[in-house]
Amino acid sequence: MTTVRVVVGGAVFDRGRLLAARRSAPPSLAGRWELPGGKVEDGETPEQALERELREELGVEVAAMERIPGEWPLGPGFVLQVWTARLVSGEPQPLQDHDELRWLLPA
Numbered sequence: 001m002t003t004v005r006v007v008v009g010g011a012v013f014d015r016g017r018l019l020a021a022r023r024s025a026p027p028s029l030a031g032r033w034e035l036p037g038g039k040v041e042d043g044e045t046p047e048q049a050l051e052r053e054l055r056e057e058l059g060v061e062v063a064a065m066e067r068i069p070g071e072w073p074l075g076p077g078f079v080l081q082v083w084t085a086r087l088v089s090g091e092p093q094p095l096q097d098h099d100e101l102r103w104l105l106p107a
């Protein structure tokens with residue numbers, strides 16, 4: 001049986017703004033904007049993985065809130081699931097895997 005690994009992406013909200021992150025790695029994805037996150041490791045819940053990834057990559061504490069229904073296929077063997085998350089503390093910095101961050105506002 002093949003296992004599908006889950007990548008969790010965070011729709012991080014703070015004061016009505018949504019966070020977008022531009023990848024700097026790997027080269028095939030560099031320059032593309034995404035919801036930041038990463039792979040769920042063995043023994044972790046998606047919520048724990050999201051909170052860990054955003055601590056590592058952006059230096060912030062977030063609280064995962066609710067899963068957005070559905071999932072999106074990525075490369076072979078991976079799917080993306082998205083959770084809303086609330087910024088608890090810190091200002092996001094592109095520490096790892098990203099070179100630019102933007103807070104999006106309604107047009």
Ligand SMILES: Nc1nc2c([nH]c(=O)n2[C@H]2C[C@H](O)[C@@H](COP(=O)(O)OP(=O)(O)OP(=O)(O)O)O2)c(=O)[nH]1
Nearest residue numbers: 007008009029034035036037038039053074080097
């Ligand atoms: N976070 C995130 N990843 C995405 C999105 N779309 C998309 O194709 N991906 C891909 C990019 C990566 O290949 C993979 C996420 O893995 P990652 O490299 O950020 O995860 P990680 O920190 O656990 O990485 P690793 O060091 O274990 O390789 O999913 C998206 O919207 N958000």
